[in-house]
Amino acid sequence: MQDHRIAPANVLERGIAAAFPGWALKRSISRMGLEHARGYDAAKSGRRTSGWTATGGSANAELGEGLSRIRNRARDTILNNEYAKRAVGVFGSNVVGYGISIVPANKAEAKKWNAWSNSLACDADGTGNLAANIKLAVTERFGAGEVLIRRRWRKATDGYAIPMQIQVLEADHLDESKTGPLANGNYCILGKEFDALGTCVAYWIYPEHPGEMTGWRTSSFISKRVPASEIIHYYKRDRPSAVRGVSELAVSLMRYRDLADWHDAELVRKKMEACIMAIISSEKPDKALGLSSTNGVEKMRPGLIARIGASEQVTFNSPQASGAGGEFSRFELHALAVGSGITYAQLTGDMSQANFASNRMGLIEFRGLIEQEQWLSLVPVVLQRIRTWWREAAALQGVPLGDQDLDAYTMPAKPQVDPLKDAMTAKETIRGGGMTVSEWLREKGTTLDAYIAERQAEQKKLAEANIVLDTDAATSELGLTGAEMLKTPPVA
Known part of the structure; x- marks a missing residue:
C-alpha cells in the first residue's frame, strides 16, 4: 500500500503559493539560485564555460591522433629554443x-660488470658507455616523452666478454598505426601488444627509423613483432590507462613558441626604430622614393639621414619604448619553468629574482622531483631490467653471480649550495642518530665499502710517509700529538 502522506514542507509551500503567490515566486527563485551556487563552477554551463570543450576519452584515445605531432614539435622546439634546450639539459644532468653507480655485492660479478658498463662494449652503436646511454635515454624521455631500449644478443664468435649489448631507440620506431585486435587473440594499442589479461607481451618495431634518410630497404617500413622481454619502454605514466608517454614540454610548447615570436617581433621593432631616423617629405615629384638617385633612399641603415632640397621637410622619428616588456618576459619564463619542472633560475640563469633562502627552497622542491624520477621510474623500469639482462648473459659465460642487490644503486652527488652549513648539518644529524654514515655517503655519490677501502689505503700511506693530518678525529677530538699518532701502527 502506497503512502500518500505529503511532507510538511510541501504543505507549507503550497499554502504560501495559494495565499501569497508573489512571495512564493521569490522563494522559488532564491531556492534555484542557492542550488546553482552550491554546484562546482567547472561543471556549470554558461558564459564563462561556453568555449570549454573537454573530452572523456582515455589517455590513449587522446594521444592517438596527436602523439607524433607533439613529439615532433617538442623536438623542433628543443632544437630552436634556447630555454627548451636548457630545460632538457638541466633535467638530464x-x-x-x-x-649512477651500480656496485654488485659479489666481487667477481662487480669486476665483470664494471668492465662491461664502463666501456663501449655495452653499446650496440659503439658510441658511449652505460652512463652515456642512460643519460641519452633520460633526456630523450624528457624531450620526446618516451624512449625504447632494446637488448641485442651477440654471438660467441663476435668476441665480447658478455654477449649482450643495449641499443637506445627513439619512440618513432614504435608502430603507432598498429592498433586493434590481432589474429592471435591479443590486441594492440599504438604499437604495444597486450594479452587478454592486459599484460604487454610484445612491441611492433620498425627495423629502421621511419624518417631515416637511408630508408632504402622496403622492409624498413614494415614493423616487426619483438617480445616484451627484449624491450624496455621508458616513459612517464600520467594516467592509469596510458600506454605511451608524452613530452614533458607538451603543456608549454605553445608558450615557448609564442614567447620566441614575441622576442623576434621586439627585435625587429628595435631594428626598425634604429634604422628610421628621419622621414623626408617633398612636393616635388622627382624627389619621390626611387626616382632620385641623389636624395632618394633605397636602403635603410642605422643612423641614416638623407640630404634634402629647399622644398623638403624633415620629421624626426621618436621611438616609443614598450612598457613592461621585461616584466612580461619574466612572467612568461616563470610559467615555462613551472611547466618544464625546473626552477626559474635554472631555466634562465637569472639569479636576480631569488635570494639565498628562496633559491634553496626551490632546489629542495626540484630535487624531490628528481629523486622521484630516479627511484620510481629510472631504477625499477630501466636499471634493474638492464641488470637482469646482463646477469642472464653473464650466466651463459660462467660468471659467478651473487644475489641481485637492489641497494647497489648510488645516485650522483648533489651540488651543495652552502657546503659548510650542509656539512655541519650532516654532522649533527649523524651524531643525533637521524642519519647513518652510509646514507650520507650515498648522497655524496659513494658507498660505505668504497669509503672504508679508500680511507684505509690513505691512512696507511700517510703513516708510512710520517704525515699527520688534523682532520683525523684522534688528533682533533682526543688531543693526540703528531708524535703519538705516528707511534700508532698503520692500518693493515
Whole structure:
C-alpha cells in the first residue's frame, strides 16, 4: 500500500503559493539560485564555460591522433629554443649527472660488470658507455616523452666478454598505426601488444627509423613483432590507462613558441626604430622614393639621414619604448619553468629574482622531483631490467653471480649550495642518530665499502710517509700529538 502522506514542507509551500503567490515566486527563485551556487563552477554551463570543450576519452584515445605531432614539435622546439634546450639539459644532468653507480655485492660479478658498463662494449652503436646511454635515454624521455631500449644478443664468435649489448631507440620506431585486435587473440594499442589479461607481451618495431634518410630497404617500413622481454619502454605514466608517454614540454610548447615570436617581433621593432631616423617629405615629384638617385633612399641603415632640397621637410622619428616588456618576459619564463619542472633560475640563469633562502627552497622542491624520477621510474623500469639482462648473459659465460642487490644503486652527488652549513648539518644529524654514515655517503655519490677501502689505503700511506693530518678525529677530538699518532701502527 502506497503512502500518500505529503511532507510538511510541501504543505507549507503550497499554502504560501495559494495565499501569497508573489512571495512564493521569490522563494522559488532564491531556492534555484542557492542550488546553482552550491554546484562546482567547472561543471556549470554558461558564459564563462561556453568555449570549454573537454573530452572523456582515455589517455590513449587522446594521444592517438596527436602523439607524433607533439613529439615532433617538442623536438623542433628543443632544437630552436634556447630555454627548451636548457630545460632538457638541466633535467638530464640532475637525474644522471656523471653516472649512477651500480656496485654488485659479489666481487667477481662487480669486476665483470664494471668492465662491461664502463666501456663501449655495452653499446650496440659503439658510441658511449652505460652512463652515456642512460643519460641519452633520460633526456630523450624528457624531450620526446618516451624512449625504447632494446637488448641485442651477440654471438660467441663476435668476441665480447658478455654477449649482450643495449641499443637506445627513439619512440618513432614504435608502430603507432598498429592498433586493434590481432589474429592471435591479443590486441594492440599504438604499437604495444597486450594479452587478454592486459599484460604487454610484445612491441611492433620498425627495423629502421621511419624518417631515416637511408630508408632504402622496403622492409624498413614494415614493423616487426619483438617480445616484451627484449624491450624496455621508458616513459612517464600520467594516467592509469596510458600506454605511451608524452613530452614533458607538451603543456608549454605553445608558450615557448609564442614567447620566441614575441622576442623576434621586439627585435625587429628595435631594428626598425634604429634604422628610421628621419622621414623626408617633398612636393616635388622627382624627389619621390626611387626616382632620385641623389636624395632618394633605397636602403635603410642605422643612423641614416638623407640630404634634402629647399622644398623638403624633415620629421624626426621618436621611438616609443614598450612598457613592461621585461616584466612580461619574466612572467612568461616563470610559467615555462613551472611547466618544464625546473626552477626559474635554472631555466634562465637569472639569479636576480631569488635570494639565498628562496633559491634553496626551490632546489629542495626540484630535487624531490628528481629523486622521484630516479627511484620510481629510472631504477625499477630501466636499471634493474638492464641488470637482469646482463646477469642472464653473464650466466651463459660462467660468471659467478651473487644475489641481485637492489641497494647497489648510488645516485650522483648533489651540488651543495652552502657546503659548510650542509656539512655541519650532516654532522649533527649523524651524531643525533637521524642519519647513518652510509646514507650520507650515498648522497655524496659513494658507498660505505668504497669509503672504508679508500680511507684505509690513505691512512696507511700517510703513516708510512710520517704525515699527520688534523682532520683525523684522534688528533682533533682526543688531543693526540703528531708524535703519538705516528707511534700508532698503520692500518693493515
